[in-house]
Amino acid sequence: MQTFLYEKTVVVTGAAGFLGSHLCDVLLESGAKVIGVDNFITGRAKNLSHLESNQHFSFIEADVNTDPTTYLKDVKPDVVLHFASPASPPRYQEHPVETYLVNSYATHLLLSFLTEHAPEARFLFAGTSEAYGDPSVHPQPESYWGNVNPNGVRSCYDEAKRMGETVCGVFNRDFGMDTRIVRIFNTYGPRMNPADGRVIPNLVMQALKGEPMTIYGAGTQTRSYCYVDDLVSGILAFLVHPDLAGETLNIGNPEEFSILETADEIAKVTGSDEKVFESLPSDDPLRRQPDISKAVSLLDWKPSVSFSDGLTKTIEYFKSELM
Numbered sequence: 001m002q003t004f005l006y007e008k009t010v011v012v013t014g015a016a017g018f019l020g021s022h023l024c025d026v027l028l029e030s031g032a033k034v035i036g037v038d039n040f041i042t043g044r045a046k047n048l049s050h051l052e053s054n055q056h057f058s059f060i061e062a063d064v065n066t067d068p069t070t071y072l073k074d075v076k077p078d079v080v081l082h083f084a085s086p087a088s089p090p091r092y093q094e095h096p097v098e099t100y101l102v103n104s105y106a107t108h109l110l111l112s113f114l115t116e117h118a119p120e121a122r123f124l125f126a127g128t129s130e131a132y133g134d135p136s137v138h139p140q141p142e143s144y145w146g147n148v149n150p151n152g153v154r155s156c157y158d159e160a161k162r163m164g165e166t167v168c169g170v171f172n173r174d175f176g177m178d179t180r181i182v183r184i185f186n187t188y189g190p191r192m193n194p195a196d197g198r199v200i201p202n203l204v205m206q207a208l209k210g211e212p213m214t215i216y217g218a219g220t221q222t223r224s225y226c227y228v229d230d231l232v233s234g235i236l237a238f239l240v241h242p243d244l245a246g247e248t249l250n251i252g253n254p255e256e257f258s259i260l261e262t263a264d265e266i267a268k269v270t271g272s273d274e275k276v277f278e279s280l281p282s283d284d285p286l287r288r289q290p291d292i293s294k295a296v297s298l299l300d301w302k303p304s305v306s307f308s309d310g311l312t313k314t315i316e317y318f319k320s321e322l323m
Ligand code: UDP
Pocket: 088, 089, 186, 197, 198, 199, 200, 202, 203, 214, 215, 216, 217, 219, 221, 223, 259, 280, 281, 284, 285
């Protein structure tokens, strides 16, 4: 059990999302009193249904782009994890305004609220590997500033996440707040929305339905996939560390696969290996791999779930979603 979290009041925005719901679970296991907030723009109530009778969990349906003094009235958080945001490229491009607001303005609103009502609170921001854009440095260390198209189709997400980092930096340096930024690389696992449009849900659902797997472009672009349990344990280790205020850490699994290799790994588990090629969306990064040496040296953490084991568990979950 993490003693830092014991009996602490922890607010998780985006609690009904894939990562938010897993974070609620590990925070509760660590003895925290968790308040989940979500407006269900992409989150799903079923991701939290198992917590309905948990006395240490409560839920507030609210849009975090509004003043926190309304939806967090009388709450004095010890910790806030800001994970609210559409996160898959098709979904954030469907909700561009909500996406740039929640990552920039809502970060400002939450930190302003904490500065006034709970200045000792710890704030963890869900940053992203998309901050590196289409990277010219490979793998990507935290010190790399990225190669992002500021007016591209992904910018409502990646530039807003970068702005969110800016807000965290200002509140840390100028107002003395304990802000931390985790740059999250591609993550997969149970509770991902099978319809969210990302590569793993798309290809797995297609394979399970006996349809060809859609490969965008030539499929030579790469991603490095982290199983959700590994990601969440890394985030928790970062959150509870006593000395990492103001830090930025990559969390992910450096094992790198081309999209064609990803499809082949999925085919090994599902037995369905048909592929169809479609055009590559604009600004699709050619490669992505985290350099996690900073997190490994600062935290007692490294990812341990292999892609094949993680896929097997994830595919079981997607099968249950089909029933
Ligand atoms: N992709 C694909 N087929 C799909 C969905 C995605 O080939 O059905 C590719 C996409 O073009 C990208 C990679 O898989 O190169 C990862 O896409 P995803 O949407 O999962 O997230 P990203 O890492 O691009 O944010």
